[in-house]
Amino acid sequence: MSTDKKDKVNEEGFGTTGHSWDGIEEWNNPLPRWWVWTFYVTIIWAIIYTILYPAWPLVSQATPGLLGFSTRAQVQQDLDRWAETHASLNAEIEGIELVALPDNPDLHGFAVNKGAAVFRANCSQCHGSGAAGVQASGYPSLLDDDWLWGGTIEDIAYTVRHGIRNETDIDARWSQMPAFGEILTPEEIGQVVNHVLAISGQEHDAALASAGSQVFVDQCSACHMEDGTGDRTLGAPNLTDAIWLYGGTPDKLVETVTYSHFGVMPAWGERLTEAEVRAVAAFVHQLGGGE
Secondary structure (H helix, E strand, O other), rough: OEEEEEEEOOOOOOOOEEEEOEEEEOOOOOOOOHHHHHHHHHHHHHHHHHHOOOOOOOOOOEEEOOOOOOOOHHHHHHHHHHHHHHHHHHHHHOOOOHHHHOOOOOHHHHHHHHHHHHHHHHOOEEEEEEEEOOOOOOOOOOOOOOOOOOOOHHHHHHHHEEEEEOOOOOOOOOOOOOHHHHHHHHHHHHHHEEEEEEEOOOOOOHHHHHHHHHHHHHHOOOOOOOOOOOEHHOOOOOOOOOOOOOOHHHHHHHHHHHHHHOOEEEOOOHHOHHHHHHHHHHHHHHOOOOO
């Protein structure tokens, strides 16, 4: 490459840039005036923008700008405006008896739609976007009629409001299954697991199940009842159906009996308004499993 100046001038009177690449030279044509002025305008506009609006990132925030504009404040204004618009409906939801809510179609429809939004934002992470739960992972389906603590709309609202086994709400629903690996021998655990397989209609060892029936009566019936149908006042699940919170295979049952489980649900009454708690209860109740 050569950088020697070439004494050449094009038709417009401009010379070359002085560079040559393998004999190829480039005319030193200036940029169009309109492009240059547009470039200057964008620089001026950028400077004015950074003065008036948030622009340059600092350690904990961006420069605020002279106008004090905030997208977050704008969103909050929209939220406040909608909250004001729906204030009367929210007050009605808070004041009505939940069992009477379906008798008011308009209010019930508003509550269900509001509850659906609350569910998607706060509950779907565990129970799934369609409320079907995550099988064998401790996140129950809310679509069926198998409720640990009751499936009436009042029961659902109570569970949402206070949660389960959390340490932040003194009214949280609470139960705890012992880790029977510290109480029973492996042989006894195998027996009681076969008994549970038998009463739930699954393939089992009849001899082990027969021996396990007494172990079940002695160790498990206080919560799950002698017939294994459970007790909702204690959050003890029905063991005679095909719905399992942590899995119903022999291996999963041995794991549950040996180590137990201790699922926790937050107390949403500390995070949601009463209207939101009632609305999400109405939404869950009408999904198909509400009683």
